[in-house]
Amino acid sequence: MTLAIGKGNQALEAVDLAGDPQLALARLVEASWHLVDQARALLVAAQKELPPGRIRELHSGPAARVETLIAHGRAEGVFRTDLPLPWLVNALHSVMHSADEIRSGNLAPDRAAAYITATVLAAFTRRAGRSPSPARRRDTHALPQERSAKRRWGT
Numbered sequence: 001m002t003l004a005i006g007k008g009n010q011a012l013e014a015v016d017l018a019g020d021p022q023l024a025l026a027r028l029v030e031a032s033w034h035l036v037d038q039a040r041a042l043l044v045a046a047q048k049e050l051p052p053g054r055i056r057e058l059h060s061g062p063a064a065r066v067e068t069l070i071a072h073g074r075a076e077g078v079f080r081t082d083l084p085l086p087w088l089v090n091a092l093h094s095v096m097h098s099a100d101e102i103r104s105g106n107l108a109p110d111r112a113a114a115y116i117t118a119t120v121l122a123a124f125t126r127r128a129g130r131s132p133s134p135a136r137r138r139d140t141h142a143l144p145q146e147r148s149a150k151r152r153w154g155t
Helices: 002-013 021-038 040-049 052-058 060-075 085-096 109-124 144-153
Strands: none
Touching: 002 021, 002 060, 021 040, 021 060, 021 085, 021 109, 040 052, 052 060, 060 085, 085 109
C-alpha cells in the first residue's frame, strides 16, 4: 500500500497547477481520478482496515495540493471564499471517492473525471446572485438547535 501511495503522490506532483485555477482543477481531477480508478480495490480494502485518522494522514499530500490550488483560485477571485477551505477540500475528496455509480454500472469510468470536475467546479465557484453566503442565510433554514445556539450566543 505504501508503494501505491508513493507512486500516486509522484503522479499528482507532476500535475501542473499553474495558470487558470479551473483548468488546473480539471487537470488535477483527471490525474486523481485515474489513480482512484486504478486502485479502487485497494482503496476499498484500506477503508475497511484502516482507521479514519490514518486514511486522512495518507491523503495529506493530495489534500495539500488541493488546498494550494483552492488558495490560488481564491486569490484570483475564481473560487468562493465563503466556505472553509477544509470543507472544500473534503468536498472534492468525497466526490472523488464516491464510486458507487461506477461500480453499479450507471457511469462509465472514462466519463467520471468530467463529471467530478463539473460537480466540484459548481461547488467551488459562485455565480452572482445564485449562492448566498452561509453566514447571510436567513435563520429559517437553520436546524432548531442552531437557532437556539444563535439566540444563546447572540449571533
